[in-house]
Amino acid sequence: MDSTPHWRLILNGKSAGDDAVRAAVTGMREAGVWLEVRVTWEGGDAQRYVAEAVADGVDAVIAGGGDGTLNEVASALAHCDAPAERLPALAVIPLGTANDFATAANIPVKPGDALRLLHTPAVPIDLLKVEANGRSHWVVNLASGGFGTQVTAETNEGLKKLLGGLAYVLTGLSRLGQIQPQQARMRGPGADWEGGFIALGIGNGRQAGGGQVLCPDAWVDDGLLDVTIVLPLQGEVLSAVGAAMPDGKNAMLEQVAVRKAVPWVEIEAAQPFTLNLDGEPVKSARFRIECVPGRIRMHLPADCPLRRNAATVGP
CATH class of the missing domain: 2.60.200.40 (Tumour Suppressor Smad4)
Incomplete structure (x- = not known):
């Protein structure tokens, strides 16, 4: 059975020319990770890319962008008719203006460091479900x-x-x-x-x-x-x-x-x-x-301040 990690980066089009991201992706590929990149251009792209990732059985999807990109990717995972353990895990490369979630979670700003978090176990996290206007x-x-x-x-x-x-x-x-x-x-x-x-x-x-x-x-x-x-x-x-x-x-x-x-x-x-x-x-x-x-699983730092039991990293 192939044990090569299979990741897919869903990159906000505004960051498509980011040299640090390109270098981080190249570094991971040279280290033996099967890492593919999909760039968003218009509304609905992230949802389509997540659906393709789920169908292809990738291990993790990575939201490359700000809080909006992270939400698009996480929402697309949450809308899938499958439990968290059967979905790809989620990770983020913070590339937005504010990066509020990533900042509070202590996710590294440097793309290479953020990608290295995927070598640690993903943990279940909650999501909020908002009902409005049907x-x-x-x-x-x-x-x-x-x-x-x-x-x-x-x-x-x-x-x-x-x-x-x-x-x-x-x-x-x-x-x-x-x-x-x-x-x-x-x-x-x-x-x-x-x-x-x-x-x-x-x-x-x-x-x-x-x-x-x-x-x-x-x-x-x-x-x-x-x-x-x-x-x-x-x-x-x-x-x-x-x-x-x-x-x-x-x-x-x-x-x-x-x-x-x-x-x-x-x-x-x-x-x-x-x-x-x-x-x-x-x-x-x-x-x-x-x-x-526990609606999805996410790669977070072991000492992430947003985790109630940050010292305990489960499998």
Whole structure:
């Protein structure tokens, strides 16, 4: 039986000319890995390439790009009618502007180092399944709404290329006087909340929008989604933020947010609003989000901060 690793890199077309990626692929091939490359050009390419990889029985598919590319590849795997153990494992080469999931997971930035993670065992990870407007969407990292989503959607592409994650910060600062709370009700097991929020994070991962940490206690392998509801910054809330600032971001978040860990949550709003699902904006007045435990397998660092049991790497 041939024991040669069989991998397929699904590379975002924007990174097709990346010399470091080309060198990393060449290095792996010289080391005896059967590594093929498919470049995306238009919508639907990633889904088609994943379907081909599944049919060809490859060992792993690698998302070469940012959070959006990672989501496309992971979503295509999750939509397959097969359990995680019968699907190719997932890996990522972080090549986007923010790379929020890869950053939080401590996945190496250098393509060669990222590819070497595939020599370690893949582990089961959860995905979030979002139902809205009669459709199902899958989320690897984070569903976010409110101010953060608006900032991400309105950040200029040229500014992102020039400044990277700092572009999101600058765009956010320019809009601070225009924040309007979104009214909604959320319910889940042991959780019922209603009111106005300026930002919302529902995490499998911990950060979005170029480093905004909305779900600092989220794990990718605990069967739960982490919900953070950031309240309007007025009066007593602003005073609490000021008092917590010396203790860091997590302390500030405790003062300004309602936080829960639940297996599912339903959100209803009087007016439709937008949730950003790993970069894909979806607008609806009603969302149902559930955590699907162990839906896919992924190659992650042994000490990955997003794994609850990072010290234990299973087969």
